[in-house]
Amino acid sequence: MSLLRLFSSRPAPDPAPASAPIARERLQILLAHERSMRGKPDLLMQLREEILAVVSRHVTLDPEKVIVRMERGRNVSTLEVDIELPNELEPKLAAAG
Amino acid sequence: MAKVLVVTSGKGGVGKTTSTAAIGAALAQTGKKVVVVDFDIGLRNLDLVMGAERRVVFDLINVVQGIAKLPQALIRDKRLETLWLLPASQTRDKDALTEEGVGRVITELRKSYDYILCDSPAGIERGAMLSMRFADEAIIVTNPEVSSVRDSDRIIGMLDSKTVKAENGERVEKHVLVTRYDPARAARGEMINIEDILEILATSLLGIIPESQDVLRASNVGSPVTLNNPASTPARAYLDATRRLLGETVAMMVPTERKGLMNLLRGRRAA
Numbered sequence: 174m175s176l177l178r179l180f181s182s183r184p185a186p187d188p189a190p191a192s193a194p195i196a197r198e199r200l201q202i203l204l205a206h207e208r209s210m211r212g213k214p215d216l217l218m219q220l221r222e223e224i225l226a227v228v229s230r231h232v233t234l235d236p237e238k239v240i241v242r243m244e245r246g247r248n249v250s251t252l253e254v255d256i257e258l259p260n261e262l263e264p265k266l267a268a269a270g
Numbered sequence: 271m272a273k274v275l276v277v278t279s280g281k282g283g284v285g286k287t288t289s290t291a292a293i294g295a296a297l298a299q300t301g302k303k304v305v306v307v308d309f310d311i312g313l314r315n316l317d318l319v320m321g322a323e324r325r326v327v328f329d330l331i332n333v334v335q336g337i338a339k340l341p342q343a344l345i346r347d348k349r350l351e352t353l354w355l356l357p358a359s360q361t362r363d364k365d366a367l368t369e370e371g372v373g374r375v376i377t378e379l380r381k382s383y384d385y386i387l388c389d390s391p392a393g394i395e396r397g398a399m400l401s402m403r404f405a406d407e408a409i410i411v412t413n414p415e416v417s418s419v420r421d422s423d424r425i426i427g428m429l430d431s432k433t434v435k436a437e438n439g440e441r442v443e444k445h446v447l448v449t450r451y452d453p454a455r456a457a458r459g460e461m462i463n464i465e466d467i468l469e470i471l472a473t474s475l476l477g478i479i480p481e482s483q484d485v486l487r488a489s490n491v492g493s494p495v496t497l498n499n500p501a502s503t504p505a506r507a508y509l510d511a512t513r514r515l516l517g518e519t520v521a522m523m524v525p526t527e528r529k530g531l532m533n534l535l536r537g538r539r540a541a
Binding site: 190191192193194196197199200201203204207208211212 | 415416419420423424427431456458459460461462463466470
């Protein structure tokens with residue numbers, strides 16, 4: 174097969190898709206974000222800190238049970254804060270609320 | 271009038287020191303009086319790339335601290351009469367570098383040199399900040415690689431905000447120098463191409479230096495590649511970039527090696 178290819182004018186099929194366009198796309202998204210943030214506090218980081226501060230006013234947070242996920246997109250970014258609350262805290266929470 | 275140029279990148283290992291030596295030598299060859307200044311305190315290497323490592327007596331920190339006078343610390347190149355080196359300190363800690371002290375040294379150098387090339391350390395710490403602080407122009411050395419492009423963007427942001435010129439409402443003129451470029455890989459979509467780098471960084475292009483063994487060969491022997499092998503592809507690219515720096519219009523092209531059949535048979539040694 175490869176011998177035949179030697180004599181055919183068709184180039185060999187690309188073994189891997191071009192990665193440079195992916196690099197460009199990733200850089201464009203990242204740098205748009207970084208430029209907008211330059212010299213300013215990171216909004217998502219600030220939100221994360223303040224949300225956790227509010228929650229910890231009511232319950233004692235186990236840092237290991239707090240999962241924060243962030244996803245930066247071209248147009249929208251999402252911040253997902255997942256806090257596991259032990260069940261015995263529920264009455265206190267109700268009383269507090 | 272003297273011009274202060276900073277050669278910077280953010281990322282390490284992209285070719286700042288090589289480029290400083292190559293462009294510094296190329297400028298000096300045109301008869302300009304040039305000094306290359308190493309700002310990489312504690313990790314000096316410009317002396318080694320320039321082949322002056324055994325002639326260092328005093329350094330930038332000594333001058334900043336007043337231990338030595340500037341003329342005592344300057345080393346004249348053995349090949350080019352108009353090329354000088356101000357080495358970095360190898361031992362002292364980098365906090366010894368003060369803005370006021372660096373400002374004094376730059377002001378003094380401005381009096382007797384046409385070009386002052388500041389070789390920035392990697393990173394964005396004090397040494398890097400001070401190397402760009404008094405710059406009129408900047409050469410941002412970038413590899414066609416995501417981490418390098420990202421760091422260049424960060425450095426461009428700093429050039430636009432943290433330099434004396436920027437603080438006075440003026441602009442530091444910025445040029446991107448793409449190094450370690452492989453046109454064949456870029457054409458196959460394996461490497462970010464020049465157009466994309468320029469579009470992302472929104473900065474004009476000073477030159478494209480092809481990936482080449484001649485660069486390593488030159489640093490091995492302690493000679494700027496533009497002097498060591500002026501006919502080599504990286505040297506020709508640096509010489510073109512230098513002419514653009516001097517205001518000439520030079521068509522942008524990546525010099526390629528001629529791979530003749532005989533060269534191929536000889537294992538391309540003849541290049």
